[in-house]
Amino acid sequence: DQLRDGKEFLSQVRFALHSMTGRAEDRLLFDHQKQLAQLWNVVDGDKLAVEQFMQVYYRWMKTLSQLNELLIEVFEHRLSEEPDSEIRIIDGDFEVSDCRIRARHDAVFTQNPGNLLRLFVLIGNDQLVDRIEPNTQRLLRRDAHLINEDFRASAVNRSLFLEILGVPHNMTKQLRRMSRHGVLGRYLPAFGRIIGQMQFDLFHAYTVDAHTTEVIANTRRFMRADYTDRFPVSTRIARRLRDPRLLYIAALFHDIGKGRGGDHSELGAVDATYFCLSHGLSTSDADLVTWLVQNHLLMSQIAQKRDISDPEEIQRFAETVADQERLDYLYTLTVADIAGTNPELWNAWRSSLMRQLYTETSRALSRGLQNPLGREQVIEATKQAATEALEYRGFLPEELLSAWSTRGEDYFLRERPEDIAWHTEAIADHDIQGGALILVRQASDSPIANATQIFVHTVDAPDTFARICAALESLDYSIHDARIYSDTDGSTLDTFFVLKNDGSTLDAHLDSAVEIKEAIQHSLHHATLKTISRRTPRTARAFTIPTTVDFSQDDLGGLTILEVTTADRPGLMVRLGSVLSRYAVSIQGAKIQTLGERVEDTFFLADETGGQLTDEALIDQLKNDLIAELDGLTQDPDTSSSEHDI
Incomplete structure (x- = not known):
């Protein structure tokens, strides 16, 4: 039924495109998307009409893609499976063969719905398992509806979900699998609402759910040495985080409030607080995650819109952050978010701004918020360093005093000593x-x-x-x-x-x-x-x-x-x-x-x-x-x- 209905939807979209353009146009261009939303009689609400229409489109594309992948996997499995393949039994519900995990009976989820989560815990803890056997995928899709209020309220299931966030192997891949098979959106209904949700602009390259899992993937990459060249500061900071799961949870919830109307940071913070406390996290950890979701845009905005060479701007930001732990978590979340928004967005320019803001704020926190660095101190230190460089090149102190007499304080506050020497x-x-x-x-x-x-x-x-x-x-x-x-x-x-x-x-x-x-x-x-x-x-x-x-x-x-x-x-x-x-x-x-x-x-x-x-x-x-x-x-x-x- 899904395959037939999905084909019918795409046929209607294709016919509409051909009718609108008067030619065999099979590209869903931005201006076409708006026209199609009008043809489907979709009107603006909390989300733009075009975003509502495209969410339907993306969800159908996701469903059809999953069905095609499942069909291909069935063929691959039957063609590649060795008759005498070794079977490794995990327990009474699951076993592994040819690097695929599979259910041992068709009632694996109906008899114990918690297996809908435990399956992904098993995969994430076993480096030799990289696929879910096709029939088990079919059972997942069939029984995902068992995830209801009672399921979500179960302490055992809540513990299993936290285990998934802590698995050593391919944690992000498990979340993507859970989303693909309808498990993640049912366990977290707020996440289910953002599946396929696009943002009608050129800035966001992904749907909100795809962006979210990409941000989580970036936070995981920070833990790996092979990403040091691309994320030198983030990889150094991430390895010393007290509990990386808090970063993953903040990443999971940072955009979950989009599409509801209102401030998505505040809406997401409410969801994050409930999740943390209901899943047994301490009040202090819940407060940290909530603060991160509320402020996940702050560091990027300060770095790119404010004069971060001004010590008073740094002091103000440091007072908002309050401590080094928050700064570390916020920096890694912000970098993961920027890099996960658009492949071209994380560049050397933004990297340098973020690094400068992080470094200066860290210094302010180390000095103590009660001991702010004054503008006069920065100006004097800059002048002294520039003077030393220029005296080495043959300038006399009185020459510099005369040359700089017409300069305002902001010049020495915002410019580096080496640049001042270059200019002078x-x-x-x-x-x-x-x-x-x-x-x-x-x-x-x-x-x-x-x-x-x-x-x-x-x-x-x-x-x-x-x-x-x-x-x-x-x-x-x-x-x-x-x-x-x-x-x-x-x-x-x-x-x-x-x-x-x-x-x-x-x-x-x-x-x-x-x-x-x-x-x-x-x-x-x-x-x-x-x-x-x-x-x-x-x-x-x-x-x-x-x-x-x-x-x-x-x-x-x-x-x-x-x-x-x-x-x-x-x-x-x-x-x-x-x-x-x-x-x-x-x-x-x-x-x-x-x-x-x-x-x-x-x-x-x-x-x-x-x-x-x-x-x-x-x-x-x-x-x-x-x-x-x-x-x-x-x-x-x-x-x-x-x-x-x-």
Whole structure:
């Protein structure tokens, strides 16, 4: 019946695709998905209509895939099974033959429903078992309905489930098997609701259930030496965790609240608390897991949206974390989550940000929360280290005192001593009245692996930031971090960390440094600011991302934070910078985050006096202008796209 019904559903989808497109279109592209949801009369609710429709689609694909796999395994088993294969009896219910575990009788689950979980405990504890025999799979599917309220309330079954999370072999594989055969979704009904649930965007590469098991897989990988190169910090931390099962449970529940409406972190935390306490974990362990689920997005947001070179920002985060154990668990969960969201998301850039935040927070916790490191201490230490480096190169202390007299404190707070020395030495040999000083170097000399670091010293102007953005975008570079400093002598010192959009490094393009310098010089001195006009990919055009603009005050840093969320498109940073240049505000820094078809940009702004923006009328007008500018961008058609094939 399932095979027939599934075939009928796919036939209807295929017919609808052909009718909509007027051709033999068998690709379920993003824009087609929205149209199909309308044809099926699905309406938006807690989940978008397209997400509801695609959940039905994914569940049918999963069911049909399982049936096909089962059929293939039946054939393989019959063709490969040796008549005289050795049978190893485990007990009265299960035995092993040809590395397959199988039921010894058809009533194995009806007589003892707990075997629905014990089966996976046995597999996870036996390195020689790598498959479930086809008839036993059939029995699993037939009897999974026995997992009901009484089953879930059984202390024996709860103990078995915790055993599964602690098996030494292929624990993630067991969870995936449990999900595939309907066991996991029945034992954890909240997990059952996210099976096949997609998120209609380019950022999340997997359905929520597949993402969850991938995150758990990453936490397991942290325990293995062969993943040290990819996750050097996580593997070191994970091996010293007091109880890795707490990390696995947090990973299992971190997104389980999605699709219900409301804050999925809070909803998932409620489920996690109930699970932990009902499964016999201590109150302190339950509190830790609950806190991790509630805050599983926090570390990523701080690392990518805040100025983590500011000791006060680190102190604030350290106070939230409170102790080293929480920091260790949160770091490993966050890295596992990022790496499990999209194969391309965990890169050297995010790795360096996360490592910096972890290291600085760990130091703050070691000093004690009652002994915070002050800004003055950091500035003094940075100046001292930079002075020593420059004196070694022949600079006199009085020369440095004069050279740095026009610099603001933020420059010495946010820049590294070696970068300050690099800047100072170059500025001493250059007159910006003859043109901007532009320095370019590869990440081997910077804290951001694989990024290109660009330093620009030029005469300050309201549109300097926008002009530099235009130059970099014309060369297909994406800006990930920017630090802007206005000197009291009328000049500006700007640092950019950029990545090539094709993933290549500066070393791969021998002429790139010269090309970057020429492009920036031309943009800075060209009469008209040139904006970028390129086609928006078809995949991105399928999504409607309304622009949101939010202002908040950073009382610790003394700046105003501008957060912009909008659709990604060519020329975006230039447009943003151009609007800001028309107001009496200065950009002190920027954090740029691209999440599929959406960008989340954070700007740190100051008024003409260097303080926070306090004029509400100006803020409202700036907000309206930004929304009007960004929502008014046109999107050209494109024909390239490839998503799901039917």
